[in-house]
Amino acid sequence: MADLGPKRIAELIAPFRVEPGRKVRLPRDFDPAATPGANGGDERAILAEGIRTLAEYQARLAAQDTYGLLVVLQALDAGGKDGTIKHVMSGVNPQGVTVTSFKVPSPEELDHDYLWRYQKALPARGVIGIFNRSHYEEVLVVRVHPGILAGQKLPPAARHGDVWARRFREINDWERYVVENGIRIVKLFLNVSREEQRRRFIDRIDVPDKNWKFSANDVKERAFWDDYRQAFEAVLSRTSTEWAPWHVIPADDKGYARAAAAAVIAQALIEIDPHYPEPTPEARAALLTARATLEAEAPGAGGRPGSGGEPAGSVPPVGEAASGSGESSGSASAAVPTPTSAGPLPGPVSAPGAGSPASPTAEPPPAPAGAALTKKALRTAAKKAEKAARKAAKAARKAARASAPPTR
Ligand code: ATP
Ligand code: MG
Numbered sequence: 001m002a003d004l005g006p007k008r009i010a011e012l013i014a015p016f017r018v019e020p021g022r023k024v025r026l027p028r029d030f031d032p033a034a035t036p037g038a039n040g041g042d043e044r045a046i047l048a049e050g051i052r053t054l055a056e057y058q059a060r061l062a063a064q065d066t067y068g069l070l071v072v073l074q075a076l077d078a079g080g081k082d083g084t085i086k087h088v089m090s091g092v093n094p095q096g097v098t099v100t101s102f103k104v105p106s107p108e109e110l111d112h113d114y115l116w117r118y119q120k121a122l123p124a125r126g127v128i129g130i131f132n133r134s135h136y137e138e139v140l141v142v143r144v145h146p147g148i149l150a151g152q153k154l155p156p157a158a159r160h161g162d163v164w165a166r167r168f169r170e171i172n173d174w175e176r177y178v179v180e181n182g183i184r185i186v187k188l189f190l191n192v193s194r195e196e197q198r199r200r201f202i203d204r205i206d207v208p209d210k211n212w213k214f215s216a217n218d219v220k221e222r223a224f225w226d227d228y229r230q231a232f233e234a235v236l237s238r239t240s241t242e243w244a245p246w247h248v249i250p251a252d253d254k255g256y257a258r259a260a261a262a263a264v265i266a267q268a269l270i271e272i273d274p275h276y277p278e279p280t281p282e283a284r285a286a287l288l289t290a291r292a293t294l295e296a297e298a299p300g301a302g303g304r305p306g307s308g309g310e311p312a313g314s315v316p317p318v319g320e321a322a323s324g325s326g327e328s329s330g331s332a333s334a335a336v337p338t339p340t341s342a343g344p345l346p347g348p349v350s351a352p353g354a355g356s357p358a359s360p361t362a363e364p365p366p367a368p369a370g371a372a373l374t375k376k377a378l379r380t381a382a383k384k385a386e387k388a389a390r391k392a393a394k395a396a397r398k399a400a401r402a403s404a405p406p407t408r
Contacts, residue, residue: 004046004049004050004053004263004266006267006270009263009266009267009270010267011037012036012037012046012260012263013247013260013263013264013267015034015036015037016030016247016248016249016250016260016264017245017246017247018236018237018240018245018246018247018248019240019245020240020241020242020245021240022237022240023237024233024236024237024248025233026191026229026232026233026236027191027193027229029248030191030248030250031250032191032192032193032196032250032251032252033193033196033250033252033253034250035250035253035256036250038256038259043253043255043256043258043259044255044259046259046262046263047087047088047255047258047259047262050088050259050262050263050265050266051087051088051090051091051092051262052091053262053266053269053270054088054089054091054092054128054262054265054266054269055091055092055093057266057269057270057272057274058092058093058096058097058128058269059093059096060274060275060276061096061126061127061128061269061272061274062093062095062096062126062127063126063274063276063277064126064274064275064276064277065125065126065277066125066126066182066274067125067126067182067183067184067272067274068122068123068124068125068126068127068128068129068182068183068184069123069127069128069129069183069184069185069186069265069268069269069272070122070123070129070130070131070178070183070184070185070186071128071129071130071131071186071188071265072131072134072135072136072185072186072187072188073085073130073131073132073133073134073188073190074133074134074136074140074187074188074189074190074232074235075189075190075191075192075251076192076197076221076225076228077197077201077215077218077221077222078192078197078200078201078204078218079190079191079192079197079251080190080192080251080254080257080258081132081133081190082132083254083258084188084190084257084258084261085099085130085132087258087262088258088261088262088265089128089130092128096126096127096128097127097128097129097130098121098123098127098128098129098130099129099130099132100121100129100130100131100132101132101133102117102118102131102132102133102134102137103133105117110151110152110153111153114135114138114152114167115135115138115170115171115174118131118134118135119174122178122183123183125182125183128265129183135171135174136171136235136239138167138171139164139167139168139171139231139234139235139239140228140231140232140235143164143227143231143234144224144227144228144231145224149163164234165238168234168235168238168239171239172238172239172241172244175239175241175243175244176241176243176244179243179244180243184268184271184272185243185244186247186264186265186268187239187240187244187245187246187247188246188247188249188261188264189232189235189236189246189247189248189249190249190251190257190261191248191249191250191251192251192252193252194222194225196251196252197222198222201214201218201219201222236248247264249261249264281384281387284384285391289395
């Protein structure tokens with residue numbers, strides 16, 4: 001497994017970043033065939049590690065529900081957008097991801113301002129949203145084919161003057177607004193060479209299972225290669241900002257491009273550094289009270305009216321060491337790991353049924369990457385929660401003793 005720690009990720013993605021204000025020339029400044037940072041072909045391992053990092057951080061992003069992540073994917077036809085999405089996102093929970101593919105605008109979309117459909121598709125907090133093509137089409141295909149602009153029903157003032165300078169400003173402003181409101185933006189340009197695009201088109205024609213991917217229109221668009229190159233140069237030069245920088249991913253090698261894309265997205269999530277929410281001591285105590293109630297209903301616990309199993313006197317109370325058989329049966333416990341960073345609820349695991357395939361285990365959840373950074377905070381929170389839990393468990397036992405007749 002490749003060591004894809006924050007340092008390695010930072011080194012790997014540094015050559016892709018477009019520094020804000022830099023004037024970009026393609027392909028001179030970014031070689032589509034380059035594979036910087038891949039030591040001896042470890043792209044597969046980097047991708048695997050990137051996928052693992054994404055899955056782990058996505059779970060925390062969703063739980064924290066404060067930040068979102070927008071991944072903007074741009075490329076020319078056959079640049080590898082679909083394959084990148086498929087592979088890079090293969091490990092994440094589908095419930096936490098949205099993918100929107102932007103095509104020629106519909107009549108309804110043309111009835112609105114040009115950013116309307118992109119704003120509508122932004123990911124919610126806790127979600128990773130992918131734009132397969134994006135608002136950048138408004139300064140790429142629309143610029144390459146002036147007829148599209150003419151069909152956008154714009155008022156004269158928006159159609160004249162320096163349309164593109166205005167749109168770059170509007171896009172930068174809009175992205176700033178989005179970022180300032182908690183949705184981080186990662187912009188990836190999959191930079192494929194003209195020759196590699198030619199090879200991929202031929203492959204799509206020659207391999208029957210790939211025929212569906214080929215469109216005669218793709219060859220027509222290829223005739224505008226230089227116009228697209230210039231439009232991309234302008235985009236990269238004018239819209240790489242501190243709050244939403246572009247990354248140009250060398251895309252002639254598909255495996256490398258996927259690993260590189262995963263690394264850039266992983267880096268953004270690491271920088272967001274989402275955390276599982278920590279329950280307040282009150283909430284933690286309420287959890288423990290609910291748990292004590294559930295434990296009292298365990299088969300054989302004796303606390304549930306009509307239950308006929310073994311009394312659970314041998315099971316120690318929640319949050320305390322076993323104190324002999326004198327304890328109330330309402331306090332038997334199985335440690336149920338919770339998804340909170342305060343760690344699993346305190347308590348032993350010897351409740352009836354423990355060890356069966358369906359029973360919870362006493363293992364705490366694996367520590368998330370980057371956990372070392374917050375270990376101290378976690379220990380403090382865990383101590384606090386444990387104290388509150390003991391108090392709650394004690395109260396629950398007292399209540400159980402008061403309300404239930406002794407079982408034997
Ligand atoms: P695939 O890999 O399936 O070919 P694709 O993204 O190329 O994916 P297509 O349906 O082939 O999807 O093409 C979508 C087309 O829509 C592209 O040619 C793109 O330039 C065009 N498009 C996207 N946004 C706009 C826009 N705002 N105005 C005009 N055309 C647009
Ligand atoms: Mg296409």
